[in-house]
Amino acid sequence: MRLHPSSLHRSLREPVLGSIGFLNEVMSRYPEAVSFAPGAPHPDTLGDADIQRHLDRFADHLVRGGRTPEQARRLLVEYGPSRGIINDLVGAALRRDYGIDADPRAVVVTVGAQEAMLLVLRALFGTAEEALAVANPCFVGIVGAARLLGVEVVPVDESEYGIDLDGLEDTCATARAEGRPVRALYVAPDFSNPGGARLSLRCRHRLLDLAHREDFLIIEDNAYGFTATSGSELPPLKALDTRRRVIHIGTFAKIAFPGARVGYVIADQEVASSASGGVSGFLADELAALKSVVTVNTSPLCQAVIGGMLLEHGGSVLELSRRKSALYQRNLTCLVDALDRHIDADLLPDVHWNRPRGGFFVRMRLPVPADVALLETSAETYGVLWTPMEQFYLDGTGDHQLRLSCSYLDPGQIEEGVRRLALFLEREVGTVPSPRGRSAVPELPPGRR
Numbered sequence: 001m002r003l004h005p006s007s008l009h010r011s012l013r014e015p016v017l018g019s020i021g022f023l024n025e026v027m028s029r030y031p032e033a034v035s036f037a038p039g040a041p042h043p044d045t046l047g048d049a050d051i052q053r054h055l056d057r058f059a060d061h062l063v064r065g066g067r068t069p070e071q072a073r074r075l076l077v078e079y080g081p082s083r084g085i086i087n088d089l090v091g092a093a094l095r096r097d098y099g100i101d102a103d104p105r106a107v108v109v110t111v112g113a114q115e116a117m118l119l120v121l122r123a124l125f126g127t128a129e130e131a132l133a134v135a136n137p138c139f140v141g142i143v144g145a146a147r148l149l150g151v152e153v154v155p156v157d158e159s160e161y162g163i164d165l166d167g168l169e170d171t172c173a174t175a176r177a178e179g180r181p182v183r184a185l186y187v188a189p190d191f192s193n194p195g196g197a198r199l200s201l202r203c204r205h206r207l208l209d210l211a212h213r214e215d216f217l218i219i220e221d222n223a224y225g226f227t228a229t230s231g232s233e234l235p236p237l238k239a240l241d242t243r244r245r246v247i248h249i250g251t252f253a254k255i256a257f258p259g260a261r262v263g264y265v266i267a268d269q270e271v272a273s274s275a276s277g278g279v280s281g282f283l284a285d286e287l288a289a290l291k292s293v294v295t296v297n298t299s300p301l302c303q304a305v306i307g308g309m310l311l312e313h314g315g316s317v318l319e320l321s322r323r324k325s326a327l328y329q330r331n332l333t334c335l336v337d338a339l340d341r342h343i344d345a346d347l348l349p350d351v352h353w354n355r356p357r358g359g360f361f362v363r364m365r366l367p368v369p370a371d372v373a374l375l376e377t378s379a380e381t382y383g384v385l386w387t388p389m390e391q392f393y394l395d396g397t398g399d400h401q402l403r404l405s406c407s408y409l410d411p412g413q414i415e416e417g418v419r420r421l422a423l424f425l426e427r428e429v430g431t432v433p434s435p436r437g438r439s440a441v442p443e444l445p446p447g448r449r
């Protein structure tokens with residue numbers, strides 16, 4: 001039987017679903033190229049994962065907690081509770097490291113942050129009459145999940161200082177006037193992907209006040225918070241959330257290892273019982289109910305490995321991520337320094353990039369479209385790969401930008417990659433006249449000059 005694409009769900013034709021496959025395909029065709037495309041963890045960070053040791057450590061923890069060794073073993077190999085088996089460890093780590101004071105019953109352990117996003121959107125968006133606001137440019141995972149579920153997405157501009165709060169207020173007013181109020185906002189306050197933005201403490205408070213005034217929930221993604229330099233950490237929105245407006249999502253993909261597929265969501269919003277009107281539980285209970293028909297439970301074996309890793313680091317996600325955070329800071333510094341040294345401002349006056357303080361990504365603006373054709377030239381002739389930014393924008397802008405990821409490379413590869421990138425830009429981009437005044441090219445903060 002041959003299926004016509006039009007007979008399948010329309011979300012399958014959304015470009016966002018093909019973006020990761022496309023990059024993998026380009027990378028596989030140019031194995032010798034230096035690739036600034038993947039936002040994957042550095043291979044050196046994966047050596048920490050000694051699976052058997054972590055499993056033993058977690059099993060021992062269970063036995064110390066009163067289980068027999070056989071009960072501990074069975075917990076790891078049988079089906080498990082939908083909400084997870086390491087919730088207490090995760091909840092305690094977030095309290096200790098980030099000051100997030102959530103009830104342990106409000107934690108659900110998910111199959112990566114990605115599943116958490118899907119569950120949260122499914123729970124919050126019952127009708128097409130409400131909208132999800134997202135920072136623009138935006139992580140494709142949340143937009144893809146929204147498309148899959150038929151959730152309307154409205155973009156709100158993000159600068160290097162984070163989401164534009166005045167713009168968000170305007171968006172709320174417009175959306176309400178159009179009969180489709182903003183129900184939730186997705187935001188990554190610490191080093192967003194791909195924008196690298198960070199929200200100041202003052203703006204975090206302003207955002208929380210706005211959420212209260214405009215009556216929306218905040219879906220906070222903390223995937224890159226751990227990359228802040230020691231001493232420059234800011235409290236996540238959830239730690240400042242006195243009104244339970246924030247649903248906090250995190251992942252062990254970058255601080256432990258991505259193959260575990262373990263993430264979590266904290267959803268301590270009270271849910272009223274439909275019969276009595278009284279409080280019957282947390283939003284987390286509803287997410288666990290949804291999860292029971294999505295992935296049933298996150299693999300107990302994978303949770304146990306992560307649990308063992310946490311225990312080995314005194315129950316702290318910050319301790320677990322300390323070495324990795326230093327590695328990514330080093331790589332980010334190498335990348336920005338190499339751009340400063342190799343890209344000649346006289347030859348390329350219209351090439352600009354930002355200078356994020358953490359995260360994995362730098363974005364660069366060109367005077368020409370950074371499209372698939374240009375990427376092919378870059379890969380084939382100059383042996384350097386990057387990610388076109390257009391796919392991260394919801395409003396068609398961003399077509400003159402590219403994203404450079406520093407996470408997967410060593411300093412030597414970064415240096416060589418930027419040398420190749422500079423050559424590519426000089427030969428393919430430098431001769432093009434400046435499109436100053438062209439409104440379709442969003443300004444970037446001055447990266448180098």
Ligand SMILES: Cc1ncc(COP(=O)(O)O)c(C=O)c1O
Binds near residue numbers: 115141251252
């Ligand atoms: C913004 C953001 N959120 C979450 C994740 C991780 O999701 P997961 O835990 O599903 O791998 C990523 C990974 O690329 C990301 O960039």
